[in-house]
Amino acid sequence: MDDAWDGLGYRERPSRFGEAVVWTRTVTGDDAGSPVLPDGCIDLLWVGGRLLVAGPDTRAYRPVVAVGTRYVGLRFFPGTAPALLGVPADELRDQRIELADVWSSRTVRRLSEQLGEADDPVSALERIALRRVEEVAPPDPVLRRVVAALDAGWSVGATAEAAGLNTRLLHRRSLAAFGYGPKTLARVLRMQRALAAARRGMSFADTAASTGFADQAHLAREVRDLTGMPLGQVLTRSTGAVSEGPDPLRMVG
Structure with a gap:
């Protein structure tokens, strides 16, 4: 998949992780509140200085976000994220939660500091997944x-x-x-x-x-x-x- 735009300021490219895409989005006045569609995926998000997990949706999700908000995301292909996160996907269904609810707060603080200081948070987010995959068993x-x-x-x-x-x-x-x-x-x-x-x-x-x-x-x-x-x-x-x-x-x- 090459770099792709959807006309609403959303951009994605294949991740070096291999079983994911990385994406960015800066919310504009035209697309604020635009729904996010179900796709079978789980996302790791960096937004507003916070690390979040977006679980698999059963219906379109309508975020309430301010214009100018910038998202950096890692969208894991279906079935990939639970092994990395250490939590069953059905516990995340239709949820947006803090990564600190899944991993230790100390770990998440450290990762958040790294992302906040990174010149390229997209690559920094990828590195989190690449390090994690070395620590866990691969998906079945x-x-x-x-x-x-x-x-x-x-x-x-x-x-x-x-x-x-x-x-x-x-x-x-x-x-x-x-x-x-x-x-x-x-x-x-x-x-x-x-x-x-x-x-x-x-x-x-x-x-x-x-x-x-x-x-x-x-x-x-x-x-x-x-x-x-x-x-x-x-x-x-x-x-x-x-x-x-x-x-x-x-x-x-």
């Missing part, structure tokens, strides 16, 4: 296959069989890894694929057909259910992973 490779299968449009049953799990165990492991069950993750990933196609100029009807929806009406219903907004409004008012979004297939290796 089965999770990568699960994300890839669901993103390819496989059913939950077929995904479970390919992963060597029964559906009940897949659901339990998905909650801990992704924050919600495989069916919800599949819906979120499908919506993100559809929005990426629509942003490239594909018609809504062709977008629906190419991304696994029954028809355009089905696409519109799913987008409204997951975001609370009509499809057209989502395409003009959302921020975050709305250009191409995270590519779960990059996790396969």
Whole structure:
């Protein structure tokens, strides 16, 4: 993924961490309060001198932030962050919390001081993840296959069989890894694929057909259910992973 802008001041690039993107955003008067869409990811944020964790969302999140606020974020691909953070994803679902609620306050103070003094907080945030990955076990490779299968449009049953799990165990492991069950993750990933196609100029009807929806009406219903907004409004008012979004297939290796 190359550097990408979404027209609302949001920028991202691949992270040196490998299973994430780094992104920055400075809030302007035009995009203050713009919703952040569900994407199956967990973010580590540096904003206003604070280290925060943004858990996986089930619906669009609408931040209340002042114009001029600058975000630096590390968006971990689905299933990646829980091992690094040391907390199950479902405990972070629909939450924005202080990193000090997850790690020791002493550690977070030290990291915050480093970020506050850094000439390049983007690279400094990446270094936190790169150091952390040396200290913890890697995510279960089965999770990568699960994300890839669901993103390819496989059913939950077929995904479970390919992963060597029964559906009940897949659901339990998905909650801990992704924050919600495989069916919800599949819906979120499908919506993100559809929005990426629509942003490239594909018609809504062709977008629906190419991304696994029954028809355009089905696409519109799913987008409204997951975001609370009509499809057209989502395409003009959302921020975050709305250009191409995270590519779960990059996790396969």
